[in-house]
Amino acid sequence: MSKLMTMHDAISQLVPSGVSVVMGTGLEGLIPFAAGHEMIRQHKRDLTLMGPISDILFDQLIGAGCAERVVAAWVGNVSAGLGHCYRRAVERGEPRPIEVYDHSNFTFSLALQAAAQGVPYLPTRTALGTDLLKTNPGLSVISSPYDDAPLVAVEAVEPDVAFIPVQRADDEGGAHCWGALGVTPEACLASRTVVLVAEEIVDHEVIVSDPNRVLTPPFRVAAVVHEPLGSHPSPVQGHYGRDHAFYEEYHLASRTPEGFERWLDEWVMSVDERSGYLEKLGPERLAALRSGTRRLAAEVDYGY
Amino acid sequence: MATDYTPGELMVAAAAREIYDGEVVFVGMRLPLLAFCVAKELHAPAAYGLFESGVIRDRAAPVMPYTMCDPPNIAGAAACTPMATVMSLLQRGDVDLGFIGGAETDRYGNLNTSYIGNPEHPTVKLPGSGGAADIACLARRLVVIMPHERRRFRERVDYVTSPGFGEGAGWRERTGVVGGGPSALITTLGVFEFDSSTRKAVLRSIHPHTTVAHLREETGGILEIPDQGPVTAEPTTDELSIIRRYDPTGFWTGAQ
Numbered sequence: 001m002s003k004l005m006t007m008h009d010a011i012s013q014l015v016p017s018g019v020s021v022v023m024g025t026g027l028e029g030l031i032p033f034a035a036g037h038e039m040i041r042q043h044k045r046d047l048t049l050m051g052p053i054s055d056i057l058f059d060q061l062i063g064a065g066c067a068e069r070v071v072a073a074w075v076g077n078v079s080a081g082l083g084h085c086y087r088r089a090v091e092r093g094e095p096r097p098i099e100v101y102d103h104s105n106f107t108f109s110l111a112l113q114a115a116a117q118g119v120p121y122l123p124t125r126t127a128l129g130t131d132l133l134k135t136n137p138g139l140s141v142i143s144s145p146y147d148d149a150p151l152v153a154v155e156a157v158e159p160d161v162a163f164i165p166v167q168r169a170d171d172e173g174g175a176h177c178w179g180a181l182g183v184t185p186e187a188c189l190a191s192r193t194v195v196l197v198a199e200e201i202v203d204h205e206v207i208v209s210d211p212n213r214v215l216t217p218p219f220r221v222a223a224v225v226h227e228p229l230g231s232h233p234s235p236v237q238g239h240y241g242r243d244h245a246f247y248e249e250y251h252l253a254s255r256t257p258e259g260f261e262r263w264l265d266e267w268v269m270s271v272d273e274r275s276g277y278l279e280k281l282g283p284e285r286l287a288a289l290r291s292g293t294r295r296l297a298a299e300v301d302y303g304y
Numbered sequence: 305m306a307t308d309y310t311p312g313e314l315m316v317a318a319a320a321r322e323i324y325d326g327e328v329v330f331v332g333m334r335l336p337l338l339a340f341c342v343a344k345e346l347h348a349p350a351a352y353g354l355f356e357s358g359v360i361r362d363r364a365a366p367v368m369p370y371t372m373c374d375p376p377n378i379a380g381a382a383a384c385t386p387m388a389t390v391m392s393l394l395q396r397g398d399v400d401l402g403f404i405g406g407a408e409t410d411r412y413g414n415l416n417t418s419y420i421g422n423p424e425h426p427t428v429k430l431p432g433s434g435g436a437a438d439i440a441c442l443a444r445r446l447v448v449i450m451p452h453e454r455r456r457f458r459e460r461v462d463y464v465t466s467p468g469f470g471e472g473a474g475w476r477e478r479t480g481v482v483g484g485g486p487s488a489l490i491t492t493l494g495v496f497e498f499d500s501s502t503r504k505a506v507l508r509s510i511h512p513h514t515t516v517a518h519l520r521e522e523t524g525g526i527l528e529i530p531d532q533g534p535v536t537a538e539p540t541t542d543e544l545s546i547i548r549r550y551d552p553t554g555f556w557t558g559a560q
Contacts, residue, residue: 076431
């Protein structure tokens with residue numbers, strides 16, 4: 001049965017206000033900007049944003065007033081600096097106050113791994129001696145039952161919805177993803193609802209031709225959205241590079257609330273859907289993100 | 305010896321000398337990544353570079369990436385793994401050295417990249433830990449790179465994102481923090497190391513073209529700065545040529 005949906009329908013049907021959403025699980029690559037922008041257009045509210053780091057997507061959702069809580073290790077603009085909307089929300093409560101649960105990248109991965117394994121917590125030696133323990137109720141110091149060593153018990157984090165960009169998927173949820181995976185494998189197992197955002201929809205036979213590259217069991221996938229260039233300005237290996245200038249432009253535009261509103265209106269609110277955004281970017285800018293050089297992996301023989 | 309170089313290039317050269325051949329290094333971006341490029345080509349050809357996104361490299365990427373997930377940093381990688389793999393390596397003690405930065409620090413090398421002021425009502429919300437807390441807790445050695453400004457050198461940091469030596473001697477052991485802690489602090493004005501008994505930062509070398517008076521002023525009295533001390537070795541022409549090959553426009557090292 002086909003799980004294909006439009007991005008509009010995936011957001012309207014699978015992301016009610018108030019849910020928790022994990023995005024940016026590949027870190028600076030494979031960020032589902034198309035999904036986040038559709039959440040903003042549909043005026044979602046009181047979302048809990050979850051991710052290891054967020055390279056400007058969470059900043060945009062926070063600035064648009066969609067978020068009430070952030071569960072993350074890092075929120076900002078990786079190449080340009082601080083996240084201005086994140087700062088305004090935490091420092092001044094604008095456009096609304098938000099709550100922050102501070103993780104490290106490793107504790108966030110472990111929180112997802114705990115949920116993925118169906119256990120209430122996982123122990124680790126990281127984060128001991130940090131103030132993350134004071135600003136995240138999901139990090140508690142325990143004593144090892146075997147050698148009394150202090151450990152941090154990282155509470156399971158079970159996102160309601162995951163948006164996972166992939167290079168190619170079939171319509172049943174089988175998908176190939178390559179490049180830096182970050183916390184994507186555990187996010188796919190931990191989340192109640194998994195939505196793949198695919199650059200390309202391919203035949204099922206393409207996916208099963210290389211089962212070692214399949215991201216997650218297809219029965220864990222609830223929906224597949226076909227959204228070419230859906231991760232711009234973040235990179236997708238084999239499809240397009242990172243649009244560094246876009247991050248810089250956003251950084252400058254979002255310095256003031258008024259500037260952010262203008263940016264949001266131009267790039268999100270006044271475009272109907274992703275195709276409008278891509279038209280605004282223009283073919284030249286998009287072509288410049290792709291060198292044209294292919295780097296194919298060696299063939300793999302599954303024969304017997 | 306080269307005669308014309310930027311403070312950023314000097315810091316990169318100093319950081320590169322912290323990497324030994326055959327080491328497994330949690331690299332990070334910006335200046336530490338350039339340091340990894342220099343070390344790989346000059347004195348540490350067998351070093352591996354780890355990135356928290358899961359990328360493992362046995363050679364530098366052909367172009368300097370803006371982020372660790374830029375496609376040139378992935379193509380030709382030694383391995384592309386989930387984050388859980390590189391964090392597992394870190395926790396089991398397989399990572400010799402990690403680099404991190406900080407917005408503010410104290411005499412024990414504790415670092416804050418989370419909140420300036422009270423975390424309940426901060427005056428500035430900084431981006432947070434990312435992987436920095438993990439690297440600071442778990443790497444066998446830690447090298448910190450940051451700008452040297454008076455406002456960044458605090459009696460106590462407002463928030464410990466990434467622990468150095470905590471409250472001093474014995475703190476890491478008592479707290480169960482298993483990594484070795486900071487071995488060097490490289491700033492825009494000098495290089496510091498940490499006394500093996502007190503765990504306080506002490507000056508290892510002052511950078512060329514920096515005066516003791518200026519270093520004292522920007523350190524704000526939390527560290528004792530001796531009247532005389534060694535001078536940081538200037539970048540060699542070999543080091544500079546590699547840095548400039550990876551950073552031809554001075555984007556990363558031009559204005560530190």
